Amino acid sequence: MAEEIKNRVAESKLVVIDLEDYYPEGERTLLDISPWLVEGIILVEKQFRDAVNTFDWSVYKNKYVALYCKTDAIIPSWAFNLVAAQLNGISKKTIVGDLKLLETIIYEEVLSSVNFDFVMAKPVIIKGCSNKPVPETAYISLANKIQDKAISIMYGEACSAVPIIKNKKR
Numbered sequence: 001m002a003e004e005i006k007n008r009v010a011e012s013k014l015v016v017i018d019l020e021d022y023y024p025e026g027e028r029t030l031l032d033i034s035p036w037l038v039e040g041i042i043l044v045e046k047q048f049r050d051a052v053n054t055f056d057w058s059v060y061k062n063k064y065v066a067l068y069c070k071t072d073a074i075i076p077s078w079a080f081n082l083v084a085a086q087l088n089g090i091s092k093k094t095i096v097g098d099l100k101l102l103e104t105i106i107y108e109e110v111l112s113s114v115n116f117d118f119v120m121a122k123p124v125i126i127k128g129c130s131n132k133p134v135p136e137t138a139y140i141s142l143a144n145k146i147q148d149k150a151i152s153i154m155y156g157e158a159c160s161a162v163p164i165i166k167n168k169k170r
Contacts, residue, residue: 015119018127019134022110026092028064034071041073057086065091066102107138116146124150125161
């Protein structure tokens with residue numbers, strides 16, 4: 001008679017946190033403002049405002065938007081604010097920067113809204129592999145948020161986790 005196979009990880013107090021579980025759905029997109037500049041590099045206020053006011057903003061409905069300018073134009077802050085004001089109430093989130101910064105900001109907001117008391121006095125593994133674009137900063141942010149609560153934090157998978165911190169027993 002064979003012994004029953006036990007999953008010791010499932011039976012332990014070990015908490016596995018997968019940042020993919022916190023990934024907010026929604027398309028991420030870039031919006032280049034250079035087409036609204038004269039020759040792609042000169043911002044003429046009236047022309048810029050006209051372009052912004054006549055643009056069909058509905059294409060960004062419920063999307064995460066990163067505003068940028070692909071040319072070396074010097075863009076005053078008000079210009080990005082003007083575009084962002086048009087996206088307010090249409091997009092899920094609007095930032096100035098690239099998709100990496102957008103993802104980082106999205107995760108920072110998501111993680112700041114989570115109550116991590118469920119890791120109190122428990123060992124934690126932060127799952128390292130992901131099929132979604134989880135930024136490296138999100139792993140750091142998560143570790144910082146749970147560091148004073150968890151007994152230990154490891155990174156990776158249960159079979160090959162790398163220790164990050166170990167607190168004294170509570």
